[in-house]
Amino acid sequence: MFLSGLYRYPVKSCQAQSLEASAVDLLGLRGDRRWLVVEASNGRFLTQRAWPRLTQLKASLGEAGRLLLEAPGQTPLEVAVPADDEDLRGVTIWRDTLRVPDAGDEAAGWLSELLGKPVRLVYCPEQRARYLPSGYGLNSDRAAFPDGFPLLLIGQGSLDELNRRVGRELEMLRFRPNLVVHGAEPFAEDGWKRIRIGEMTFRVLKPSVRCILTTLDPRTGERSADREPLATLKTFRERDGDVLFGQNLAVDGSGEIALGMEVEVLK
Template sequence: MFLSELYRYPVKSGQAERLQASGVGLLGLQGDRRWMVVEQDNGRFLTQRAWPQLSQLQASDSAAGGLLLQVPGQAPLSVPVPDADTALRGVTLWRDTLRVPDAGDEVAAWLSQWLGKAVRLVHCPEQRARYLPSGYGLNSDRAAFPDGFPLLLVGQGSVDDLSRRVGRPMEVLRLRPNLVVAGAAPFAEDGWMRIRIGTLEFRLLKPSVRCIFTTLDPATGARSADREPLSTLKTYREKDGDILFGQNLAVDGEGWLEVGMKVEVLA
């Protein structure tokens, strides 16, 4: 088995950035979901579930060390990383509330013009990261702005099995993984507890619960008229009312991941 693909999502619900290699640590892949778009009035996060145009929001590291944003119809914008302890804004991400630095008026106006809604961009420095959902992981585990966990793994064999059942290829990015592992049987990852990739060990904490997000075309944000692959997943991957695909992970220590690295199951 080997690591076949690596992805990060610099802005939560924004476009994926495919990587050949990445640093990895407490908050997952370096730069993954450290930024988030929130409503100006109440600090609630925006998601492609309600705002599919976020699928067109491209983000990458800027030459100045911050974030470079690009969207259709507007000039690119470079956003510096805000100070960790100033201009704090209260935000809500599902059931979590936290105070994180606001990225400033310029990017807020830029995003608000594009979305047609008053929004702000916020950043999550490591010292302001959230705890994981109750009952999962260690007290030392943290996450920035993913739905709940710092890393998400899917098996390529599982994606191929899903595509066969649906009857057409399902893009892996519908599942928003960080790590894709090839060479394992479909859903072999369901039985893993600990794995090693390179010098790093990962703990598999919880299956990933799936929703309407999987029905969005990752390139366009258009929703599948037939609700695939969610409709098919419901027929064989539903447990206690939740549709499960992929595994949420935490990492022990810091290190480096690169596509092609061997994946070993430790437990």
Template sequence: MFLSELYRYPVKSGRAQSLQASPVGQLGLLGDRRWMVVEADNGRFLTQRAWPQLGQLRASYDAAGQLLLEAPGQAPLRVPVPLADDDLRGVTLWRDTLRVPDAGDAAALWLSALLGKDVRLVYCPEQRARYLPNGYGLNSDRAAFPDGFPLLLIGQGSLDELNRRIGRPMEMLRFRPNLVVQGAEPFAEDGWKRIRIGALEFRVLKPSVRCIFTTIDPLTGERSADREPMTTLKTFREKEGDVLFGQNLAVDGSGVLEVGMEVEVL
């Protein structure tokens, strides 16, 4: 088995950035979901579930570490990383509330124009990261702005089996993984507890619960008229009302991941 794909999402719910290699640490892949778009008036997070325009947002990092925002019909914008204690804004991400630095008016205006809604962009410094949901991981495990966990792994074999059942190909990026593993049987990752990729060890914390987000085409932003892949997933991947696909992970220590690295089940 080997690591076949690596993805990060600099802005939560923005487009994926494919990587050949990446540093990885407590918060997951370097720069992954460290930024988030929130409603200006109440700080609630926005995602493609309700705002599919976010799927047109391409975010990356320039050589100086600034965030580069790009979208069709808008001039690119560079956003400096705000200081950890500057212009703090209260935000809500599911059940978590936290105070994080606002990225400034230029970013807010740029994103408000993209979405047609008054929004702000916020950043999560490492010292303001959230702890994981109760009952999962270690007391020291933390995450920036993913829904709950720092890393998501999916086996390529699992997607291949899902596509076979659906009868047409679904893109891996509908499921927004960080790590894709090739060479395992379909859904083998369900039984893993600890794995090693390269020199790093990872703990498998819990299955990933899927939602309507997966029915959005990652390139066009259009929803599947037949509600795939959720329709098929519900026929064989539903447990106690939750539809499961992929596994959430945490890493022990820090290092570098690279596409092609061997994956070993411990």
């Protein structure tokens, strides 16, 4: 087995950034989901679930972590990483509330134009990262702005089997993984507890619960009229009311991983 896909999402719910290699630290892939778009009025987070226009937001990272925002019809904007303890804004992501730096009025205006509503852009310094959901991982495990966990892994074989059942080819990026593993049997990752990629080790914490976001075309933001692949997943991947696809991971230590690295199941 080997690592065949490596993706980060600098802004939560933006387009995927395909990588050849990446540094990995406590929060997952370096720079992954460290930025978040929130409602200006109440700090509630926004995602493609309700705002499919975010599928058109391209975000990439430059020197010193600076963020480059691009979208059709708008002039690209570069955003500096805000100071850790200045202009803090209260935000809510699922059940978590935290105070994080605001990225300023220019970024807010640019994104408000994109989405057609008043929004703000915020950043998560490592020391302000959230703890993982209760009952999962170690006390030291943290996450920035993913739904709950630092990393998401999916086996290519699992998607191939799902596509066979759906009857057409659906993109891996509908499921927004960080890591894609080639060479495993369909859903083999369900039974993994600990894996090694290169010199890095990862703990498999829980299956990923899937939602309506998977029915969005990641290129256009259009929703599948037949509610695929969620409809087919419900026929064979539903457990206690949750539809499961992929596995959430935490990382031990820090280092670097790259495409082509061997993936070894340790437990």
